[in-house]
Amino acid sequence: MSLTVPVGLSTEDRAELTRWTRTPSLRAGLAQRARIVLLADEGVGTNEIVARVGVSKPTVIAWKKRYAAEGIAGLDDRPKPGRPARVDEVAVVLATLEPPPPKLGVTHWSSRLLADHLGISNVWVAKIWRKWGLQPWRRQTFKFSTDPELEAKIREVVGLYLNPPDKAVVLSIDEKSQIQALDRTAPILPMRPGLPEKATHDYVRHGTTTLFAALEVATGKVTDACYPRHRHEEFLRFLKHVAKTYPRVKLHIVCDNYATHKHPNVQAWLAKNRRITLHFTPTGGSWLNMVEIFFGIITRQAIRRGTFTSVKDLVGAIETFIDSWNERCQPFTWTKTADQILEKATSGQRSSFTGH
Numbered sequence: 001m002s003l004t005v006p007v008g009l010s011t012e013d014r015a016e017l018t019r020w021t022r023t024p025s026l027r028a029g030l031a032q033r034a035r036i037v038l039l040a041d042e043g044v045g046t047n048e049i050v051a052r053v054g055v056s057k058p059t060v061i062a063w064k065k066r067y068a069a070e071g072i073a074g075l076d077d078r079p080k081p082g083r084p085a086r087v088d089e090v091a092v093v094l095a096t097l098e099p100p101p102p103k104l105g106v107t108h109w110s111s112r113l114l115a116d117h118l119g120i121s122n123v124w125v126a127k128i129w130r131k132w133g134l135q136p137w138r139r140q141t142f143k144f145s146t147d148p149e150l151e152a153k154i155r156e157v158v159g160l161y162l163n164p165p166d167k168a169v170v171l172s173i174d175e176k177s178q179i180q181a182l183d184r185t186a187p188i189l190p191m192r193p194g195l196p197e198k199a200t201h202d203y204v205r206h207g208t209t210t211l212f213a214a215l216e217v218a219t220g221k222v223t224d225a226c227y228p229r230h231r232h233e234e235f236l237r238f239l240k241h242v243a244k245t246y247p248r249v250k251l252h253i254v255c256d257n258y259a260t261h262k263h264p265n266v267q268a269w270l271a272k273n274r275r276i277t278l279h280f281t282p283t284g285g286s287w288l289n290m291v292e293i294f295f296g297i298i299t300r301q302a303i304r305r306g307t308f309t310s311v312k313d314l315v316g317a318i319e320t321f322i323d324s325w326n327e328r329c330q331p332f333t334w335t336k337t338a339d340q341i342l343e344k345a346t347s348g349q350r351s352s353f354t355g356h
Contacts, residue, residue, distance in 0.1 A: 009041040013072055033075045036060055037067045087120055092128045096136060108136040147283035154338050156279055157254055157288050161217060161334040168250035170217040171242065172291040175258075176299075177230045179318075181206040181308035188307060199305070207311040211298075211318055212238040214245075214253070215291040220329035222294060224322050226315045232263035239269070243276060251276045256286040293332050298322070 009017070020026055020034035032053060039049045040060075049060045066074040095118060100106050104113065111129065115122035129135065147153065164170045182203040189198040210230040214223040223245050227234040243251070255261050257280055270276060281288040302321040308314040 008068070009037065014038070014041065016072060029077070030075065033063045036063045037075070040064050087124045087128070089128050089131070092118065092120075092125060093132050093134065096129065096134050110137070143284045145282050145284040147285070150282045150285070151338075151342060153280060153282040154285070154288065154341055157281055158334070158336070158338040158341065160252055160254060160279060161290070162337065164218065165250065165252065168252055169246050170252045170254070171223075171246075172215040172217060172254045172289050173238075173242070174213065174255060174286070174289050174291045174295070175230045175235070175238075176211040176213070176295050178208045179211060179303060179314065180208050181311045181314040182306075183309050184307050197305075199307075206309060206314075209311050209315055209318075210234070211295075213291055213294060213322075214238075214242045215294050215332075217290060217334075218331055220331040221326050222291075222322050222329070224319070226318060228311075230260065232260035232266055235260045235263075236266050236269055239266070239276070243273065249275070252279060253277065254279050254281065254289055256281050256289055257283055290332055290334070294325075298325075 017034040017038050021031050021038070023031070032055065035053055036049055036055070036059075039052065040046075044052070046057060046060050046064075050057050053060070063075065092114070095114060096109055100109055100113065100117075106113065109117075111122040111125040115125045118125075160170045183206055184200045185202050185204060186200045191197040209226045209228060212225045212227065212230075212234065216222070223242055225238050225241055227237070239253075242253075253276065255278055260266070261278065261280070270278065286292065298318070298321055302317055303314075306314070306317055308317065
């Protein structure tokens, strides 16, 4: 026969315990105890509570007694007897900052590896890492710029963005090479409620193209062309296309240090077309080229998840996206001054950082 302990829930306690059972962020133990007390108040026998909640009979009896004696406060955890565990936080932090021993054959610590190394619980290691903001599994990348004209180039490019010359157009030009026309080996399964769109992992390659794009800094409008290759011939061909798109106006063009941009044939053409001036980003500083922002957008929205049966199909999708983009485009707003960018450099070493 089940041991019956009177519970006698008040209206307030019933509402609070019911809230406990419906709060996903509450500790599982508290929600479990709330269910035990609520079921007992409804007259459910101890054996039935055991079956419904999935705990032992002594556990049900203990929490019913605890609530009857102390109310809701009695359902919380009590301090465990014995001396509290002591962990040297500084030792954990210092060990984390050192690489693992070579014999482990790993590049960085995990909480369990470090816990085993120090002879403590991995739960303690994880808590200390959270407290001190340590994340051994993460890595950020950086690149040192060796360009001797780094500061001058940054000031020149940023100056064009923040204070463009009067009666001139500032363009940001680059090429996105080797865009693949990928066709999935099975039809795409469309998105459904509760399920994302699904595509096969494998695919068939149908060739590549290179997208040349010129972003007008003042408006966000893009002038584009797709060519099979990205040599200096294609770059010069695209420059001529841009020049025709913006006739009888001075053009200041920002581009990176790719060798084709500085080819003698390109320089010779520029010498005959004085209204067009190229401004180069520093070595390792292509992130200063604003058209890269657009390349990121078109990759995410039109290329990466696209299915293309031919290069012609891929080029058509790119052109459709850019036509639509130009109808709704807005300029990207550059906010950092040259001084703010250069301030990131320390000890005379200029570097650019990208987080991953």
